[in-house]
Amino acid sequence: MDNMRFDSDKIKKMVEERTIDESAKPALEITLKEGIETVWDRLEKQQPQCGFGELGVCCNRCTMGPCRIDPFEGGPERGVCGADADLIVARNFLDDLATGAAAHSDHGREVVETLYETATGKAQGYNITDTEKLNTIAAELGIKIENRDKNEIAKDVALALLEEFGTIKNSIQFVERAPEQTKKIWKTAGIYPRSVDREIVEAMHRIHMGVGADYANILLHGLRTSLSDGWGGSMMATEASDILFGTPEIKETWANMGVLKGDMVNIILHGHNPILSEMVVEAAEDPELKKLAEKNGAKGINLAGMCCTGNELLMRKGVPVAGNMLNQELVIATGAVEVMIIDYQCIFPSITQTAACFHSKIVSTSEKSKVPGAVHMEFHPETAYDTAKKIIKMAIENYPNRNPDRVKIPGKPMKMMAGFSVEAIVKALGGTLKPLVDVIAAGKIRGAVGIVGCNNPKIKHDYGHIQLAKELIKKDILVVETGCAAIASGKEGLLLPEAAELAGDGLKEVCKSLGIPPVLHMGSCVDCSRILVLGAALGNALGVGIDQLPLAGAAPEWYSQKAVSIGSYFVSSGVFTVLGIPPKIFGSSNVINLVAKDLENVVNATFAVEPDPIAAANLISDHIEKKRENLGI
Amino acid sequence: MKTVFVNVEKCIGCRHCEIACAKEHSKNKDVLSILNDDPQPLPRISVGLGIDFMKFPNRCRHCDPAPCHQICPTGAIYKDEELGSVLVKETNCISCGMCAMVCPFSAINFHRTPVTNTVISYKCDDCIDRQKNGREPACAEACKTGALVFGDINEIISGLKQDIVMKITQDIKGIEPAEIPENIKIFQGIKEKIAQLGPMPSSN
Numbered sequence: 116m117d118n119m120r121f122d123s124d125k126i127k128k129m130v131e132e133r134t135i136d137e138s139a140k141p142a143l144e145i146t147l148k149e150g151i152e153t154v155w156d157r158l159e160k161q162q163p164q165c166g167f168g169e170l171g172v173c174c175n176r177c178t179m180g181p182c183r184i185d186p187f188e189g190g191p192e193r194g195v196c197g198a199d200a201d202l203i204v205a206r207n208f209l210d211d212l213a214t215g216a217a218a219h220s221d222h223g224r225e226v227v228e229t230l231y232e233t234a235t236g237k238a239q240g241y242n243i244t245d246t247e248k249l250n251t252i253a254a255e256l257g258i259k260i261e262n263r264d265k266n267e268i269a270k271d272v273a274l275a276l277l278e279e280f281g282t283i284k285n286s287i288q289f290v291e292r293a294p295e296q297t298k299k300i301w302k303t304a305g306i307y308p309r310s311v312d313r314e315i316v317e318a319m320h321r322i323h324m325g326v327g328a329d330y331a332n333i334l335l336h337g338l339r340t341s342l343s344d345g346w347g348g349s350m351m352a353t354e355a356s357d358i359l360f361g362t363p364e365i366k367e368t369w370a371n372m373g374v375l376k377g378d379m380v381n382i383i384l385h386g387h388n389p390i391l392s393e394m395v396v397e398a399a400e401d402p403e404l405k406k407l408a409e410k411n412g413a414k415g416i417n418l419a420g421m422c423c424t425g426n427e428l429l430m431r432k433g434v435p436v437a438g439n440m441l442n443q444e445l446v447i448a449t450g451a452v453e454v455m456i457i458d459y460q461c462i463f464p465s466i467t468q469t470a471a472c473f474h475s476k477i478v479s480t481s482e483k484s485k486v487p488g489a490v491h492m493e494f495h496p497e498t499a500y501d502t503a504k505k506i507i508k509m510a511i512e513n514y515p516n517r518n519p520d521r522v523k524i525p526g527k528p529m530k531m532m533a534g535f536s537v538e539a540i541v542k543a544l545g546g547t548l549k550p551l552v553d554v555i556a557a558g559k560i561r562g563a564v565g566i567v568g569c570n571n572p573k574i575k576h577d578y579g580h581i582q583l584a585k586e587l588i589k590k591d592i593l594v595v596e597t598g599c600a601a602i603a604s605g606k607e608g609l610l611l612p613e614a615a616e617l618a619g620d621g622l623k624e625v626c627k628s629l630g631i632p633p634v635l636h637m638g639s640c641v642d643c644s645r646i647l648v649l650g651a652a653l654g655n656a657l658g659v660g661i662d663q664l665p666l667a668g669a670a671p672e673w674y675s676q677k678a679v680s681i682g683s684y685f686v687s688s689g690v691f692t693v694l695g696i697p698p699k700i701f702g703s704s705n706v707i708n709l710v711a712k713d714l715e716n717v718v719n720a721t722f723a724v725e726p727d728p729i730a731a732a733n734l735i736s737d738h739i740e741k742k743r744e745n746l747g748i
Numbered sequence: 749m750k751t752v753f754v755n756v757e758k759c760i761g762c763r764h765c766e767i768a769c770a771k772e773h774s775k776n777k778d779v780l781s782i783l784n785d786d787p788q789p790l791p792r793i794s795v796g797l798g799i800d801f802m803k804f805p806n807r808c809r810h811c812d813p814a815p816c817h818q819i820c821p822t823g824a825i826y827k828d829e830e831l832g833s834v835l836v837k838e839t840n841c842i843s844c845g846m847c848a849m850v851c852p853f854s855a856i857n858f859h860r861t862p863v864t865n866t867v868i869s870y871k872c873d874d875c876i877d878r879q880k881n882g883r884e885p886a887c888a889e890a891c892k893t894g895a896l897v898f899g900d901i902n903e904i905i906s907g908l909k910q911d912i913v914m915k916i917t918q919d920i921k922g923i924e925p926a927e928i929p930e931n932i933k934i935f936q937g938i939k940e941k942i943a944q945l946g947p948m949p950s951s952n
Binding site for chain 1: 758894
């Protein structure tokens with residue numbers, strides 16, 4: 116913000132333009148008053164942003180370039196190598212998609228590795244928590260269960276899952292969960308995923324100069340790569356986390372920045388991977404540390420989640436969540452955060468600059484994700500519990516450095532219900548999905564939509580998520596959510612059974628009879644795999660492919676390459692998906708036609724782009740009604 | 749009269765013109781060595797964001813008569829006799845700021861220059877050295893979308909006139925005039941909606 120200062124009316128107006136999260140507004144005001152730079156300021160400073168990049172027609176891969184294609188007539192139509200707009204757009208899209216798939220899958224690998232270390236007795240403080248899930252997955256993988264110790268089974272499960280990353284058997288076991296009809300579509304289209312790493316490596320190969328010039332062929336490989344994420348890397352992250360830390364069950368917790376405590380040591384757990392943060396949750400119960408907190412003048416230790424690490428912890432442990440991606444700087448601006456522990460993904464590289472304006476410390480924990488200005492305390496499964504204790508101790512010792520005059524914790528947190536794993540949903544329905552199938556068939560619930568994905572400062576924080584969810588439930592469409600979308604709904608109160616009042620009559624009746632909210636929190640962004648499992652189970656229950664079900668996906672405020680992969684595995688799995696932000700493909704009419712129209716002939720589903728939540732809800736509702744008609748319900 | 753003509757609907761905000769301008773006015777005319785220049789050459793053209801993510805590349809229009817030229821009390825701002833470009837004689841500038849105050853395009857900044865090592869009037873020089881060697885200004889050369897076009901103003905306008913005639917007659921015949929590609933139109937429509945949903949300037 117340099118030395119720019121605004122008058123208070125201007126600040127109020129800017130705050131209203133930037134977020135609908137009431138708990139975030141006072142902190143946002145502080146950043147504007149004090150000139151603490153945030154993501155919105157940086158977005159402003161980046162304007163105007165380059166249209167070649169936005170349209171996907173900028174290629175900066177080799178040193179004959181960089182090249183760009185004139186989106187109008189008259190300028191260059193091909194890069195130096197000869198690539199036209201279609202090819203450049205397709206290569207860029209595949210690059211983004213592969214980056215996203217890699218992020219999810221590498222996270223998955225780390226969880227599976229921790230499962231292996233746990234099973235072999237090398238991980239400190241970890242246990243096999245969910246033996247039922249362990250046995251289910253062992254059976255799926257063809258691993259013997261009878262008369263075996265859980266650690267022995269877990270070791271074999273971990274090895275079998277690790278093998279999936281580079282398997283030479285040309286298929287991934289979890290893909291078999293999909294309905295036969297869906298798998299047939301993949302086989303016909305030639306997009307059956309072969310192994311997790313292979314598809315990503317091949318994607319990197321295909322975006323090299325001179326590896327084909329057919330945009331459609333490149334994008335088809337994108338679909339295959341996305342499937343290896345959704346039904347591979349991400350699904351392994353979800354399942355291995357469930358085995359280690361427990362499959363989520365329905366529980367109540369709290370959301371928004373009001374979960375911070377004025378008289379306690381506040382520790383924010385930010386990022387995506389639950390493996391260290393689970394240990395922090397455990398270590399925070401240590402009586403020695405509690406005593407140390409008191410000695411330092413605090414009433415105790417208060418943990419709060421952020422982004423998907425937050426989602427992982429609230430789903431399993433009921434740890435309150437302070438916010439989603441655009442809350443990360445604002446939570447520090449409350450002046451009440453002693454330590455923010457980061458693992459990886461979606462952590463602003465400038466977060467230490469924000470922290471430097473306060474007493475807050477950023478603690479990086481992953482060898483992959485170091486940030487200048489952070490205290491690096493590297494996490495390893497063998498020493499996880501000790502590391503967790505050390506970090507908490509550092510936070511406690513930082514508590515006396517807090518400046519009470521600068522502490523501004525917003526009002527009350529919002530109560531929320533979470534923990535809707537597929538297993539928890541089935542349990543709530545009395546042991547089978549049949550009641551859900553019945554209410555969908557009867558038309559009380561018209562269908563279900565997965566609202567997923569990030570925040571993006573180009574759209575007012577949480578507005579896209581909340582408006583879309585509200586519109587859909589009004590139309591008796593059940594909403595399931597993950598990631599930043601789910602946190603947005605938590606803060607807004609949509610994850611409460613009382614929110615059923617906002618739903619149409621049919622959905623309201625179903626929610627009230629089950630005591631559930633009309634919007635279900637299904638977990639972190641890798642837990643979009645739970646949505647796939649739910650879709651597969653519904654398809655199998657009805658004897659149809661996922662593409663025939665009255666389902667849709669939406670990412671109203673997405674920003675990340677991970678969302679490109681998620682959107683693509685939704686569409687590849689037969690789920691019509693509406694994006695609120697345009698992907699970087701509009702420089703090619705052919706690519707637009709492929710993803711918005713022609714994919715219908717390949718995977719029976721397409722993408723649409725619609726930023727306006729009301730128009731998006733109408734598109735989704737029309738799609739769901741068409742699917743119902745085709746099913747004859 | 750030759751000028752750099754702006755086709756605003758074709759500006760996509762890439763800012764190649766800004767980089768090309770800074771490079772042209774750097775010591776070695778090389779992007780990589782710009783960072784070593786002291787003072788650093790700032791671009792004299794700037795691409796700004798308007799409503800609905802529309803962009804406009806703004807530079808000195810080299811007016812005639814030029815308000816800055818008329819008001820300059822020391823004769824620091826003068827006109828090149830051959831090309832009519834409005835230029836600054838650095839050693840005469842007293843940094844009074846009058847030129848900036850009267851500029852209808854806010855195209856005059858103040859920046860330290862190597863000639864005097866003082867902060868003085870700093871504006872587009874129409875790439876006069878290039879022009880005198882038969883080359884077009886660096887910004888127009890850098891523009892790949894046709895948003896900045898250098899040429900005789902009447903020739904450019906007559907081309908645009910012909911476009912208008914084509915558009916009107918196509919319209920009468922019920923043919924969709926195709927001056928902006930369909931994919932770009934859709935994209936612009938999406939951006940307009942995003943502007944309305946977020947903090948960036950929008951049309952409503």
